[in-house]
Amino acid sequence: MEKIKIVCLGGSLDAGSSSLKLVKCAEKKLMMLGAVTSLIDIKELKLQIFSYSAMKKGPSPIFAKILAKIHEADGYIFVSPEYHGTVSAAFKNVIDHLEYLSAFKPPYLSSKPVGCIAVAGAESAGHSTLTTMISIVNNLRAIAASTSFAVGLGSNLFTPSGNLKDKNAERRLNRLAEEVYTLAVKLKY
Ligand SMILES: Cc1cc2nc3c(=O)[nH]c(=O)nc-3n(C[C@H](O)[C@H](O)[C@H](O)COP(=O)(O)O)c2cc1C
Numbered sequence: 001m002e003k004i005k006i007v008c009l010g011g012s013l014d015a016g017s018s019s020l021k022l023v024k025c026a027e028k029k030l031m032m033l034g035a036v037t038s039l040i041d042i043k044e045l046k047l048q049i050f051s052y053s054a055m056k057k058g059p060s061p062i063f064a065k066i067l068a069k070i071h072e073a074d075g076y077i078f079v080s081p082e083y084h085g086t087v088s089a090a091f092k093n094v095i096d097h098l099e100y101l102s103a104f105k106p107p108y109l110s111s112k113p114v115g116c117i118a119v120a121g122a123e124s125a126g127h128s129t130l131t132t133m134i135s136i137v138n139n140l141r142a143i144a145a146s147t148s149f150a151v152g153l154g155s156n157l158f159t160p161s162g163n164l165k166d167k168n169a170e171r172r173l174n175r176l177a178e179e180v181y182t183l184a185v186k187l188k189y
Contacts, residue, residue: 004184006030007070009040010079010117013090017043018154019079019119022173025164026077026115029177035184038069042090050096059100071104075113075184076142077177081154082120082129087136095136109142113183115176116148119157126150145183147176 008027011020020041027037047063048054059067070076080091087095101108116133120126130150137144149172151157157166164170 001189004035004075004181004188005038005073006035006075006077006180006184007038007040007073008077008079009042009094010077010091011042012081012088013043017081018157019081019117021158021162021164022117022119022151022169023077023079025170025173026079026117026177029174030077030181033177033181035075035181038073040066040070040094042094045094047093047097050093050099052099055097055099059097063097063100067098067100067104070098070109071101073112074188075115075180076109077115077117077180078133078137079117079119080129080133082118082126082150085128086132087118087129092136095140098140101140106141108140109137111187112142113145113180113187114140114142114148115145115180117173117176118150119154120150120152121154123152125152143183143187145176145179147172147179149176 010023080087118126118129134144
């Protein structure tokens with residue numbers, strides 16, 4: 001049986017990004033479950049602001065490879081920081097660039113599972129961002145994992161050495177990774 005491929009996408013443009021650290025934790029858990037993973041650090045993509053007219057010229061060779069990797073994946077983890085009650089512009093810009101996938105067969109992320117995590121600064125925030133992420137996933141024709149979650153106090157989640165110290169967040173992240181992996185297996189085979 002071919003291994004399950006999961007793309008883990010997220011992070012902010014800031015050094016020490018807690019959303020990027022959460023993407024990496026999710027990736028580690030998925031690797032432990034047996035998935036072949038690809039990490040997409042939004043900061044590294046250095047994408048211009050999306051425009052439909054630029055899209056008509058086609059993706060850059062580097063982004064074309066990323067699109068192929070996304071298309072081939074069996075499931076996804078998306079992590080966005082909460083900016084002013086919604087997803088960050090950088091995260092949304094990557095999503096807008098997934099418009100290239102409208103021409104793929106099947107289009108977008110059709111019928112594949114996506115685990116979403118919204119990371120906020122305030123203690124009980126992130127829920128409006130999570131709702132937006134789930135709406136985005138629906139619009140990409142994908143399936144939002146039911147254990148998707150919002151987590152607050154983003155800057156306090158990790159130890160200085162980068163380990164997830166919030167045990168509740170760790171439990172939820174592990175459960176989400178397990179759900180995405182299980183759904184990916186069930187939908188693929
Ligand atoms: C421009 C901006 C807007 C923000 N808006 C919110 C917000 O509306 N609610 C909230 O709880 N935190 C807000 N925050 C805090 C971030 O969500 C929080 O620091 C998060 O951990 C940032 O993710 P990162 O570490 O990956 O950059 C905001 C931060 C920035 C820079």
